[in-house]
Amino acid sequence: MxxxxxxxxxxxxxxxxxxxxxxxxxxxxxxGAAGGRASGSTGAGAPETGPGTRVTVTETEYALKLSRTSLTPGTYTFVSANHGRITHALSIDGPGVADARTKNIDSGRQATLTVTLEKGTYDVYCPVDGHKQLGMDQHLKVG
Ligand SMILES: [Cu+2]
Structure with missing residues (x-):
């Protein structure tokens, strides 16, 4: 059998x-209208969707907008949506997280990044050449 x-x-x-x-x-x-919480219940072993609390990051030229900038320690899935016209990506750096990043995100697309955050300050930025310096850089407080 x-x-x-x-x-x-x-x-x-x-x-x-x-x-x-x-x-x-x-x-x-x-x-998104169907509700984000349903995706976590499939249990299909797809780490891309992520088990963490969702935080939305909207990317444009050249800015990042986080749905929340103050969090408590835990696992979070950052859903990064590229609302700009050129390719962006999302990277997070801080305590216990060393430059975790999504793949490049084309205009109109989105990607997710799941990380476990500890107490401290994290740098959330776009790792595409020069974009961080142009303003795609936010600090996220976890405490
Ligand atoms: Cu960018």
Whole structure:
């Protein structure tokens, strides 16, 4: 009985990959109205969606806007939406988090970054060349 399941392992791996891609696409497609809390209950093992409390980061040229700038210690999933016209990304640096970053985010897309924050001050910025210096830089207090 177990043999057939064993032989399908590569196919299952591919299916999991496709599922992850589908989830990412779904996240990019909007549909925020359906409610963000549902996505965490799928248990599909997709770390991209993240288990943490959501914090929204809106990116434009050249600014970052966080939905919250004061947090308590814990795990957070930063949902970074690029509302600008050029490519951005999101990076977080601080206690226990060393320059964690999303992949590059094209205009109109979004990406998530899950980190565990401790007490302290974190630097939330865009790691794309020069953008931090141009103003895509925010401090986040955790305490
Ligand atoms: Cu940028």
């Amino acid at each position: 177990k043999l057939p399941a064993h032989t399908t392992r590569p196919a299952l791996g591919a299916a999991a990959g496709a599922l992850t891609a589908a989830l990412v696409l779904a996240a990019c497609g909007g549909g």
